[in-house]
Amino acid sequence: MSSQAVRSESEIGSVPSILEGGRKFGAALLALGIALLLLAIWQLSSQYRLVSALILPSPALVAGALYEGVVGGRFLNDILVTFNETVLGFLFGTVVAITLGATFAYSGLLRRAGYPYVIAVQTFPKIAIAPLLIAWFGYGIGPKVIISALLAFFPVFTATLAGFTEVNSDMIDLLRSMKATRLQELRKLRLPFAMAFIVPSLDVAIVLALLGAIAAELVGGAAGLGQVIQQKSFTGDIAAVYAVLALTAAIGISLRSIVRTVTRALQSMAWG
Amino acid sequence: MQLVRAAESKRREVPTARSEDAAPSATGIDVRDVSKIFALGASEQTVALKPLSLTIRKGEFFSFIGPSGCGKTTLLRIIAGLTTPTTGGVFINGTQVTGPDSRIGMVFQKSTLLPWRTVLQNLLLPVEVTKSCSMQEARSRADRLLEMMGIAAFKNRSPDELSGGMQQRAAIARALITDPEILAMDEPFSALDEFTRERLNDELMGLQKSAQKTIIFVTHNISEAVFLSDRIGVMAPRPGRLDSIIEAQGFPAVRDASLRKKQEFFREVARARDAFDRLHL
Ligand SMILES: Nc1ncnc2c1ncn2[C@@H]1O[C@H](COP(=O)(O)OP(=O)(O)OP(=O)(O)O)[C@@H](O)[C@H]1O
Numbered sequence: 402m403s404s405q406a407v408r409s410e411s412e413i414g415s416v417p418s419i420l421e422g423g424r425k426f427g428a429a430l431l432a433l434g435i436a437l438l439l440l441a442i443w444q445l446s447s448q449y450r451l452v453s454a455l456i457l458p459s460p461a462l463v464a465g466a467l468y469e470g471v472v473g474g475r476f477l478n479d480i481l482v483t484f485n486e487t488v489l490g491f492l493f494g495t496v497v498a499i500t501l502g503a504t505f506a507y508s509g510l511l512r513r514a515g516y517p518y519v520i521a522v523q524t525f526p527k528i529a530i531a532p533l534l535i536a537w538f539g540y541g542i543g544p545k546v547i548i549s550a551l552l553a554f555f556p557v558f559t560a561t562l563a564g565f566t567e568v569n570s571d572m573i574d575l576l577r578s579m580k581a582t583r584l585q586e587l588r589k590l591r592l593p594f595a596m597a598f599i600v601p602s603l604d605v606a607i608v609l610a611l612l613g614a615i616a617a618e619l620v621g622g623a624a625g626l627g628q629v630i631q632q633k634s635f636t637g638d639i640a641a642v643y644a645v646l647a648l649t650a651a652i653g654i655s656l657r658s659i660v661r662t663v664t665r666a667l668q669s670m671a672w673g
Numbered sequence: 674m675q676l677v678r679a680a681e682s683k684r685r686e687v688p689t690a691r692s693e694d695a696a697p698s699a700t701g702i703d704v705r706d707v708s709k710i711f712a713l714g715a716s717e718q719t720v721a722l723k724p725l726s727l728t729i730r731k732g733e734f735f736s737f738i739g740p741s742g743c744g745k746t747t748l749l750r751i752i753a754g755l756t757t758p759t760t761g762g763v764f765i766n767g768t769q770v771t772g773p774d775s776r777i778g779m780v781f782q783k784s785t786l787l788p789w790r791t792v793l794q795n796l797l798l799p800v801e802v803t804k805s806c807s808m809q810e811a812r813s814r815a816d817r818l819l820e821m822m823g824i825a826a827f828k829n830r831s832p833d834e835l836s837g838g839m840q841q842r843a844a845i846a847r848a849l850i851t852d853p854e855i856l857a858m859d860e861p862f863s864a865l866d867e868f869t870r871e872r873l874n875d876e877l878m879g880l881q882k883s884a885q886k887t888i889i890f891v892t893h894n895i896s897e898a899v900f901l902s903d904r905i906g907v908m909a910p911r912p913g914r915l916d917s918i919i920e921a922q923g924f925p926a927v928r929d930a931s932l933r934k935k936q937e938f939f940r941e942v943a944r945a946r947d948a949f950d951r952l953h954l
């Protein structure tokens with residue numbers, strides 16, 4: 402009786418894989434087209450001086466500044482500093498977030514007592530405390546890591562809390578009905594369920610960690626891409642500012658894809 | 674004649690009258706003076722279930738039917754050992770249920786397949802947890818069950834790629850993997866459309882006859898209950914209680930889809946409706 406339905410559904414399942422490949426290729430082509438179009442508009446508008454070079458330097462100037470900064474090595478130290486701050490901030494922020502989130506999930510008392518503070522910190526504009534942190538800890542990477550960690554903390558904290566508390570109660574009954582031990586319940590249900598919430602939040606956290614690091618550098622620091630932006634715009638080297646902005650975008654995209662790849666791999670390794 | 678039977682079974686099996694000292698029956702499920710009161714606060718409480726006693730025979734298909742809030746789920750959970758009754762106890766083959774019981778497989782309204790596992794991995798979960806047999810044996814059992822439920826083609830798919838009906842088939846297969854004696858099903862088909870529901874009813878009927886399972890089935894749907902059940906427990910709300918038990922009359926030994934068009938079927942559905950009319954809901 403059901404063979405008919407089974408056949409037709411599996412056929413539907415197999416067709417899109419070909420279509421999807423084609424569609425992906427088309428989308429990539431379109432994205433490239435958009436980039437080229439924007440570049441052309443940019444080039445033309447600076448060539449015909451539609452926009453002042455002080456606002457928008459030509460693509461060639463920006464490319465030159467980027468080349469000089471990266472291949473010439475002038476930005477390398479700053480890239481490394483920002484990268485370190487971001488990664489450290491991300492790690493601290495997420496480790497504390499997952500620990501605190503899981504603890505809050507398991508203790509209703511702690512959750513009720515601690516939640517007002519968490520909300521207070523969450524709604525507070527954290528970048529505003531950067532000058533204070535710099536006054537306390539100096540121009541090193543410490544304050545930047547703290548701001549970065551604070552920004553990375555919240556999406557992961559709320560995801561962890563939700564992941565551990567919103568577990569489907571029928572699924573728990575199911576495990577109980579199999580006489581699962583507490584450890585089995587954790588391993589087979591609660592952890593993977595929470596992971597499904599936490600893993601996507603890490604993508605958001607790494608981008609926020611970068612934002613935190615750069616924002617704190619803008620406030621004051623000895624090195625870092627935020628500091629370069631600050632200096633170059635002060636001296637009117639707008640091409641270099643654009644070059645650094647392009648660099649931060651590239652760092653953000655690569656860090657995010659690294660986090661995605663690593664966490665998805667870990668997830669599929671651990672839970673099949 | 675039918676009414677007399679109904680009254681007989683009512684007298685025989687419905688509330689409290691039975692004495693504590695009679696030995697629980699050696700086979701089947703003995704529900705004895707089971708009641709459940711939920712405390713809502715310091716003074717408030719809900720009587721989810723007034724004391725009730727009944728015996729479900731081994732191999733029987735027994736349905737509980739009644740409007741929302743009459744304690745069907747509560748009773749099913751008590752039988753499955755997921756909830757402790759306020760009074761009384763449940764005995765399976767003469768031994769008391771004190772906690773979750775490996776002799777019972779559960780099927781819920783939502784399929785509760787774990788979305789991060791494939792269909793096959795979901796089927797294997799109970800064996801991973803209970804270690805009731807070797808993984809190799811479990812795999813061959815799983816293959817047979819997937820075949821039987823008509824979802825073999827989906828074994829390596831993720832559950833969200835399956836339709837609601839297919840998901841419920843997988844959930845039933847999962848409940849059967851450890852070969853439990855009893856299946857406890859809480860509104861397993863209520864989220865499905867009429868056609869899928871009837872088809873799964875037909876299959877469940879066949880499965881119960883071939884695998885000799887005792888099935889406890891909760892539903893809101895009168896014709897579904899009549900089609901499937903040897904007996905139907907009619908439940909009433911506020912407070913939740915078992916009102917009466919209806920026994921199937923004059924059905925053929927083998928029930929198949931054609932039964933739904935027969936006179937006997939309509940008559941039994943009407944009789945079940947009468948039971949609800951008497952409740953003045
Ligand atoms: N954990 C609980 N705590 C407090 N009250 C509960 C709890 N579980 C059930 N109840 C109450 O017990 C009564 C019976 O609930 P139950 O879920 O058994 O009804 P049901 O017949 O399964 O209803 P439905 O058809 O809607 O599933 C209801 O009034 C419900 O509110």
Ligand SMILES: [Mg+2]
Nearest residue numbers: 745746747859
């Ligand atoms: Mg219910």
